[in-house]
Amino acid sequence: MIRNKIFYVALTCLIYLSSVSGFAATPKDIKYASKGNALIGGKYYIYNVRCSDGKTRKISSWDKRKKWCVGTSKRNCSNDQLKTAKKACK
Template sequence: MKFIKTAAFAAMAVVSASSFAAKPTSIVFDSNNENADGTAYSTYFVNCSNGKKKELTAWNNRKKWCVGDATSETCEKKQIKAAKAACKAS
């Protein structure tokens, strides 16, 4: 019985910890740019629930979203997934 209570408490602690993780609250367009080889990309900023502001870059007509500047390797296919990753990293 004590094991079940301990396991339940641990599960609730994990769930409550993840609910406090930073989440994106807004995504705002900043500018259109080109890198050194002429590839066009757009810059956006994500405002997170913890008060931090993170940069996103959109490539291939917004088909590829990367966390950070033009040199970033952390990319997603969807804007919201990239925004969540950016806030989680902060």
């Protein structure tokens, strides 16, 4: 009897913890913030991404908005703004 209760409590906790990881923050809003000049690489534009967890993160666009990167460096980039915003919010 007690073993069954412990089993069900443990199972419930396991299911809850596995479902919490599925609620990663997602981008809610992307707004232009400013522009900058890199010594190597040229001009870039900075955007603020407001995430569902309440935090604001930065992404940047390079090469006339063809390349989107998390932060202001040319690391962790993709060709899609939304994909980069999702990476920034994780």
